[in-house]
Amino acid sequence: xxxxxRGDGMDPLAEADAGDLVERVRDGDxxxxxxxxxxxxxxxxxxARSMRLSEADAADxxxxxxxxxxxxxxxxxxxxxxxxxxATTMRRECLALLRxxxxxxxxxDWDQLAGDTAALDEALLRQERDAxxxxxxxxxxxxxxxxxxxxxxxxAPSYAEVSAALDMPVGGIGPTRRRCLDNLRKIMLTGAHPFxxxxxxxx
Amino acid sequence: MSTPVDAGDRDDALxxxxxxxxxxxxxxxxxxxxxxxxxxxTRHLDHELAELIADSSEAGAGLLFEAVRGPGAGESRxxxxxxxxxxxxxxxxxxxxxxxxIGQFTGPVSECGVERGDGGAVEVEVDELGRFVADGVPxxxxxxxxxxxxxxxxxxxxxxx
Numbered sequence: 001x002x003x004x005x006r007g008d009g010m011d012p013l014a015e016a017d018a019g020d021l022v023e024r025v026r027d028g029d030x031x032x033x034x035x036x037x038x039x040x041x042x043x044x045x046x047x048a049r050s051m052r053l054s055e056a057d058a059a060d061x062x063x064x065x066x067x068x069x070x071x072x073x074x075x076x077x078x079x080x081x082x083x084x085x086x087a088t089t090m091r092r093e094c095l096a097l098l099r100x101x102x103x104x105x106x107x108x109d110w111d112q113l114a115g116d117t118a119a120l121d122e123a124l125l126r127q128e129r130d131a132x133x134x135x136x137x138x139x140x141x142x143x144x145x146x147x148x149x150x151x152x153x154x155x156a157p158s159y160a161e162v163s164a165a166l167d168m169p170v171g172g173i174g175p176t177r178r179r180c181l182d183n184l185r186k187i188m189l190t191g192a193h194p195f196x197x198x199x200x201x202x203x
Numbered sequence: 204m205s206t207p208v209d210a211g212d213r214d215d216a217l218x219x220x221x222x223x224x225x226x227x228x229x230x231x232x233x234x235x236x237x238x239x240x241x242x243x244x245t246r247h248l249d250h251e252l253a254e255l256i257a258d259s260s261e262a263g264a265g266l267l268f269e270a271v272r273g274p275g276a277g278e279s280r281x282x283x284x285x286x287x288x289x290x291x292x293x294x295x296x297x298x299x300x301x302x303x304x305i306g307q308f309t310g311p312v313s314e315c316g317v318e319r320g321d322g323g324a325v326e327v328e329v330d331e332l333g334r335f336v337a338d339g340v341p342x343x344x345x346x347x348x349x350x351x352x353x354x355x356x357x358x359x360x361x362x363x364x
Contacts, residue, residue, distance in 0.1 A: 025243070030243060033240070033243040034240055037236070037239035037240055037242075038236075041231050041235065041236055041239050042231055045229075045231040045235065046225075049229055055232065056342075058235075059232065059234065059235050059238070060342070060343060060344065060363050061363070062235050062238070062239065063235070063238045063239070063242065063320050063343060063344055064320075064344045064361055064363050066238070066239045066242035066320075067242050067245055067320050067344055067361045068360075068361060069242075070242050070243055070245050070246045071245075071252070071360070071361065073246065074248075093363070096260075096261065096363075097363065099260065099261070100260045100280075130220070130224050130227075133220060133221065133224060134224050134228065137221065148218075148221060149225070151218060151221075151222075152218075152221050152222045152225035152226075153222075154222055154225075154226060156218075156222070177214070177218075178210075178214060181214045181217050181218065184217065185217070
């Protein structure tokens, strides 16, 4: 990998490519580690929430994934693809946690659970359109909710990272995203919120 | 009708709205960000890794044994790590005051500790039969650190109780 791209007046580490950050962390650069965690922590959180882990389990899975990266740092074969490595590791952590929980606790009614949190979430959203949009999102099927929640990571994940996180072929992501967003618009239009206009310019 | 490019822009705008809403209703908790930063404190270059070779909660997932239940140990979980010439069996049992970690080494070891994901550690005493107990271990990922009889420092892979 080449040197870090330095933007004018920008934090050079925020602009550095992932492979470069990993190399710096290997050399003991703590600021590079902070930049790496800032870049991918939302991706990891989104994987966990997309797989419907509770907040506490999601926090454990995210931390474990970072710890495994620290452990694997020097053996990482392709540092430039650290985002996909993190997504894959996170998926495994989430699956292992879900399996263990399933053995300890009787299977929960996820739809019920999702409905409860939807009510809580809405109290947080001041804009009525945002509330309606989130309600519509919660009305989608599990597959669409999972993919869209994953894509809500900030910064937006690459399709390679999404593919690793959801164990889904890269080529399937774009068409599924389109279909899910279409479904979302349908729910917005035909759902129980007739006062909601479609987005401006598409009436 | 909109062209495919317009549809793509419209999708991107809707996705951006969803991303903004998710940041409001389901943000990454500050503690998760802090824990991520602290994880680098667990980096050490002076040890061998003891890998997980068996986990009773992962029976059938390619690891060594089927789920094993000790008498009265309804919720305990048994794991085995191997590395640095030592094997250690670890039994995890939730209690009212945190986790109880009971361990059994196959060979002589010294300086055993339970390490946490923030770089902290609690030292534990290993008896002459290679057994140890750590009580009140707080939630979150942990690993064991110990020294084998030839003086090699070993750490287990991280485990999530």
